[in-house]
Amino acid sequence: MHPVANQPDLTQGEIDDEIAERTAAEREAAAGGALPSHPRRDFRPYRSTTLRHPTHELVRADPEEIELVSPAFGHTDVAPEEADMTIQHSGEPQGERIIVTGRILDGDGRPVRNQLVEIWQANAAGRYVHKRDQHPAPLDPNFTGVGRIITGDDGSYRLTTIKPGPYPWKNHRNAWRPAHIHFSFFGSAFTQRLITQMYFPGDPLFGLDPIYQSIVDPAARDRLVAGYDHDVSEPEWALGYRWDVVLTGPKSTWMEPEDADHA
């Protein structure tokens, strides 16, 4: 169905070489300066980007009012039980129960209050409840893998779930995604909109994964890895992880540079 995405003949070694080459090129281009926090959109080792990245430069836009605020999600949108992904069915899901908590902040360190966080993930066996997920691992009748939370006044969120398993994904031969949880965020401005993935510390698949490696700055990449936090763990119940998120966007109205007409 998607020939570009399915290249099982390509070996992990070839992908590793492409990642190394690309990372070196980005470092050289940055010439010792700051590397970008976000992935490049045309990260070739992740084959699905090939036909899905723009080839033109993005056009700088002055955000208007609609871009400087976010939809008014609120507590009426989300039931408190949606923060616990282990209680959505009659039985207990299989796997390792975990708690994930942290704060959502803007670039100035202000909490993102009363805003929507959406979560989705594979089950403990690495299988999504999705008809196109063909990984022959068991579905768990007691785990859907979907959660929603409205952040508190201090920007905090707290989630109970099952640690997801790694899974194969056909980007190349023997391609396996590190265990991860998908998160979707709205900030106080729509331009802060962010969808990302949270990873678990010490995963041996990090170096092999073109999606994780699409962020070429190692420090930025590390920011997607939750920390194990023993104070979050609950006795006889669940291990705890802490993961803080920073959403940044324009702080003020962008002024068109005077030489824009000549650019």
Added chain:
Amino acid sequence: MPEQSEHEYLQTPSQTVGPFFGYALPYAGGPDVRAPWQPDAVRLHGRVLDGAGEGVPDAFVEIWGADATGRPSTELGSFDRDQHGFAGFGRSAADRAGNYSFTTIKPGAMREGSAPYLLVAVFGRGILQHLFTRAYFGDEAEANASDPLLGRIDEGRRDTLIAVPDAERSYRFDIVLQGEGETVFLDYGTEI
């Protein structure tokens, strides 16, 4: 670069939504920003296309628009709302052919001298960082002619930001990720 605490709150990087968001992000009523039976409802629809001209089935589109007077809605309950309100935000998953569709209202212009538009965000497998664009309205030629953003776009590409009237109260807005007719995508200074 400003000196104060520039490294204190470093931004969290973006990652692709992947292909398996379909059971998590779309929600009942997501594409109905305005109930279709309301007299002011308009349709905004189109296809998300990749660089080979194929529809992108594992994409979704969000719109965020002002009300008819040009003000962002502060109505609570964007998910769980009745058929009478207008919260301004919508989400539509592409179908197998890459089609998406919303019903909403035509917003008012937000500033003196600018044209009305809907803010559009595109997400999908293979899209490592979502893409922003704007859908202006093809039947607002006069306002579009004076809009500051449209005025800065190359004439050859300006039409990619215009939703074309294709039926009564209906506009077509295709989103081309790459190649011929590539949509103009916008950067708000978040590309760091």
